[in-house]
Amino acid sequence: MIEYALYFTVGCYGVALLLNLWRIAVGPDAADRILALDTMVINVIALLVLHGIWRGTAMYFEAAMLIAMVGFVSTVAYCRFLLRGDIIE
């Protein structure tokens, strides 16, 4: 039963990643692209944890944690660059 639920959830997040890619390609403003990229990072965190459940190993939590941190920092840095024209003033 867990296996089928995993197939369904991985499918959902795969389609969600494709929709985010579409928003990155189309998005009229740079803010839309940053938002889509941030959502992609969150979806990838979910996919990593799902992969950990699938393999039955807890090794992927560190990777998910690192991706969460790096994604957050990159989003804030890019917004800061758009906002002030500089990242560290």
Added chain:
Amino acid sequence: MSFVAELLISIALVVSGIFGFVGSYGLVKLKHSLQRLHAPTKATTLGVGGVLIASMIFFYAKTGHVSVHELLITLFLFLSAPITANFIAKAYMARNLSEKELPESQGAFGWSVYDDPPEAGPERK
């Protein structure tokens, strides 16, 4: 693994998958840029939260130990998501809205998106 644990894990996984999909579908479907900020919050909170709850139940049922790594990821995401949304909204406002379109800031200074920060210090009056 007992049937109840499998059922709980499957329910959490399916619910989180639906919410993750809804978040990204809203990102495509909603019309305005500031409306689009609303959709991915579902993917952040309920989507990733459901996956992490499923993972906690799974590893507890498998090994018998409670793992706290998932709580760390959840905590970090819940702390960082509002900051990210605030920054994206500020970036959009600074690029697309002029200061005249906004209401007064009701303070001594203008909105921080458009003005330089005031000269702060202990001697400020």
